[in-house]
Amino acid sequence: MWIFFTILIFIAAVVIFFQLPGSKTMSEFRDSVDSSITKIEKQTDVFSEEDLVALPLPVQQFFRSCGYLGTPKMSYMKATFRNVDFKLSDKKTIKIDYVQYNFVKKPERFAYIDSSLICIPFEGFDSYDNGIGSMKGTFAKVIPLFNQQGENMNRSCLVTILAECFLVPHVALQDYITWKSIDDTHSEAMISYNGISASGVFTFDENGEVLSFKTSDRAAMDMNGSVRKAEWSAVYSDYQVNNGIRQPKVLKAIWYYPKEDSVYFNENQAGVVIEYY
Template structure:
């Protein structure tokens, strides 16, 4: 009995020590992807945005970029977004957890990768959300070792593509790419469609009278549960609390919402966003 207790305590101690070690296979995978994409991304351009760049866009989109202050700043090829202390829900009927969330968006492919870092009941939980080479994926790893889910397939490819589309107001170079087409709906709404790697997705951007973008809504995201279940659900990304940062008006409060029949699920809620361009 004493021997069993010693073995058990040793295993628990070893596990706790392992959790405290900075190295993480999931984080290393994210960093490797980021390094490769940053290496392949075009170097910083000497060109700056001009009013002519926005001229072909629908009026509300054009007004957004003009009033936000992007005219005159250097054109970028990628974006890094860092969110701290985000309220996050993995799936319906699960309690919210607090996460740190770091992502990169690249306009050339396009590509998007994100790393989730948190803990659940003291156990490290990390996630990797990726869209590279037209393939989307979402993986969750518990205790740095046990893969809870690893979602891939056609639905993830489209979901990842439309997620990239939802963020182009933060990355104006992407909004001007040929793989995105725009259509005016009215003075405060515009439809955007993205087509890449044989997949198409679209959604509606909504704007305020002052030019701010308030939301992006799409029917082209599939809610995929941790158990692999799939359900087509309307999805909205909300942008609010705009502030002037580095001479550009940017939203600082972002929310992502699934509109289920039984009610809305706000599964990502952050008022702490930091953007860097390259």
């Protein structure tokens, strides 16, 4: 009987622990974000035509048609997703809440994933800080599942920042990104930092809205560390006006594997809320 009650107490304690807010992974995410925010110098400038002179025509058209000219230049962005489809593997898709911060002055990006597996908390923390990229996963708040690092991860995180530069457009004007004209609806961009470079091609529509970014410089890395060769794309759609600025409401990420394409992030097309600071 005592054994039975001990097991019940243990189970109750575990359930309560899972329900408590906060975790080591969340604290690491918050500490990283807060550390970067404290180093920010307040922006006082606005986007102007002078900023666009050296940019390819489709990039210039983006700033004009999406309403950024005359608006304040941002120091960082917060993007919030809720109830997003996320593929852990070819056979396993979960729902996640996802919050990310992208910073401008130097390429920094921090993202926190909140989800569950078999009703037990699953968390993820993606980061690119001081030229180092990492992707961590934690089960039941305390059990490490994976911690991917290395040159492939450094380049993958860096090119992700490039892919998202039009979500926080001040990034597109920074010296660590260089632009090359292709035609009226395509522009090539390269991002370089800490001795590593990555590049890809942006596609725009005739109105200047970004439709997609495609690259071969992002590693398709599984949780066990294995890497597959594939092209990767970030897709932007459903533009809506927010405080006078046209922003994409839906963002998806796709792997182009030899056998089939895989929409591994946001196949259900959940909306995103973008905030500038």
